[in-house]
Amino acid sequence: MKKLTNITPLENLSLVDKVEMRLKEYFKENNLKIGDSIPKELEFAEALGVSRTVIREALLRLRTIGVIESKKRKGMVLTQPDIIQNFEKAIEYNLLGEQTLTDIFELRLILEMGMADLLFARKTKEDLEELDKIVTKQEKDNIHTSFFSLEHEITFHGKLYQMSNNTTLQRFQDLLLPVFNYVHNNMTPEAKDFKYSKGTFVTHRDLLNILKEGTPEAFREAMRNHLEPHFEKVLHVVKQ
Amino acid sequence: MKKLTNITPLENLSLVDKVEMRLKEYFKENNLKIGDSIPKELEFAEALGVSRTVIREALLRLRTIGVIESKKRKGMVLTQPDIIQNFEKAIEYNLLGEQTLTDIFELRLILEMGMADLLFARKTKEDLEELDKIVTKQEKDNIHTSFFSLEHEITFHGKLYQMSNNTTLQRFQDLLLPVFNYVHNNMTPEAKDFKYSKGTFVTHRDLLNILKEGTPEAFREAMRNHLEPHFEKVLHVVKQ
DNA sequence: TTTTGTATTATGTTATACATATAAAGATAT
DNA sequence: ATATCTTTATATGTATAACATAATACAAAA
Known part of the structure; x- marks a missing residue:
């Protein structure tokens, strides 16, 4: 049987954890590709019913692993992560x-x-x-x-x-x-x-x-x- | 007109970038190892003269790559990052x-x-x-x-x-x-x-x-x- | 037409307050 | 004295609001 390694229990997930998952779903559902830009922080915050703080933390995670890049005024765009x-x-x-x-x-x-x-x-x-x-x-x-x-x-x-x-x-x-x-x-x-x-x-x-x-x-x-x-x-x- | 070739641009680092670098220095200077706990967010914020938000964002980066883990009330401890x-x-x-x-x-x-x-x-x-x-x-x-x-x-x-x-x-x-x-x-x-x-x-x-x-x-x-x-x-x- | 100023906008940063989990201390029972 | 059950203090987690900053678009000036 296949091991369940990378599935986390739903319980003790922080809000940010959940939001991150939703964001990932969002990208998949909308089939977003490298170069596509994503909605701004406030729109996500409103759409998901959480504070901008939480959205920012979730997005920051994505930025840390290189999945998105952010620029002032311009917003955020998907980028190719640099795995190395x-x-x-x-x-x-x-x-x-x-x-x-x-x-x-x-x-x-x-x-x-x-x-x-x-x-x-x-x-x-x-x-x-x-x-x-x-x-x-x-x-x-x-x-x-x-x-x-x-x-x-x-x-x-x-x-x-x-x-x-x-x-x-x-x-x-x-x-x-x-x-x-x-x-x-x-x-x-x-x-x-x-x-x-x-x-x-x-x-x-x-x-x-x-x-x-x-x-x-x-x-x-x-x-x-x-x-x-x-x-x-x-x-x-x-x-x- | 004279070309501006050999003038280096002012470093365009965000506050969080700088703080992250300072944190890394801090870990090195104090020779911190896996399992060691680090000061709390507010202490870092005060020591570096920035807001708690900035400290949090810098620490969040570290958490994202698995260098630290955080627990409520307990604080944050260094952990072995999971490169895979x-x-x-x-x-x-x-x-x-x-x-x-x-x-x-x-x-x-x-x-x-x-x-x-x-x-x-x-x-x-x-x-x-x-x-x-x-x-x-x-x-x-x-x-x-x-x-x-x-x-x-x-x-x-x-x-x-x-x-x-x-x-x-x-x-x-x-x-x-x-x-x-x-x-x-x-x-x-x-x-x-x-x-x-x-x-x-x-x-x-x-x-x-x-x-x-x-x-x-x-x-x-x-x-x-x-x-x-x-x-x-x-x-x-x-x-x- | 090119340059320069100005308004706009989304992210970046600060400040403050409150929520939540939990380690640690204290109280109670065994 | 030991174990178990409350309480409390505390550091992180979340929310809100305000302002700073940089990049863009666009208008004004040259």
Whole structure:
């Protein structure tokens, strides 16, 4: 049976809660689209028989999640909500629990593993050239040291996300970065100088070469190897 | 006449905007954590020299994104924001543009491809048994017809997400489902009865068997095959 | 015609009063 | 002394009214 997760009991709903629901109905019933303007606060207040205060609070909620925008004198219009921005706002307050943070850390690994097909389908000559420049510079930067550079990771992998040509994914990754850093910085020292299992260590150059001439399958396996230390961290810890 | 290029506009922030920023600072400065309670509305109003209404609007924003909760008489306390729920709210209004929707559709494909390692690391005997039941039932349901059943897809893949043992991912998928359905329903008829390229078609049973005795690598490739019609749709369309 | 002033309007902000739920204290019974 | 039942104080929730502000339309002036 389907779980009843997002249905709230009718009882202890505030007036604002009810009004918000009515507003949502109103939008649906009238099939309002992005760009449509909605009645003014006083009209809603009168129509629903509540004070302007309550209407304002309900509308403010909608504004907070980016469903409407308001302008003086002009009124309010429906807008396309920026789902990533909502995400961002919540994260800014540094109130996410440990579990959510590691969940997000895992999510990022999943994304990197899963985006291979998109990359191969959408890579352009320019992308590969730029990626080549990035890798070349990084190789110069640490000729002798093979030590893990977070900055290099971000630059290289960031470019990959960009190549996916999926704006939402890309912005999602921007958002996940701080979380990734946080979890990474909290890694145990042992985890940081992790030794790769198969001896061979897949570098950014290797990934780039596969991206140039290889296949999505090969890229996935190479990426899996490249991310091994991170996978090690999350997969070998017992989740409670 | 001289152009006014490098003159920055005066900040056009509303009072509530400013107050919200001050509140965020306040939380950071005082290093407030989940569960901590914050001063009451009137105290904030007095301290910042604005009306209670403005404070309320700023606090309401925080409440909307789930950073604080309020109770009568008790006051307000910091809470862990539910990032997925924010996402959800925005989606409920059906205002996402075509581009965002297809982005999300792609995102789901990426997730399914990328979660293999988590599945193998966290699968339990019980999970596999339950998955077996699901597959067996589905095989009975359509003995002769090999026709695409959305419901079956959801049940099977939903269980996979659940097995990932990543609550955020799981809820994320619940959220993505309606979008997935929407995009799927808008598929062209040709795309719906897509013929698999390699002749062989990876069934849920195949995926299950690999999950039981195979490797993440094998699972990924099988999943790639299983999702081929969907990938076909997104990868062979020119994005603008 | 272009600029500048002016009225209008819907949101933004303030102030005040009252309603409501409820935690906490106090009273009563066991 | 413990438990249960009132009372009370309090912080948020709601209502009302008034004014501020910015954006628009339109008239007046140049």
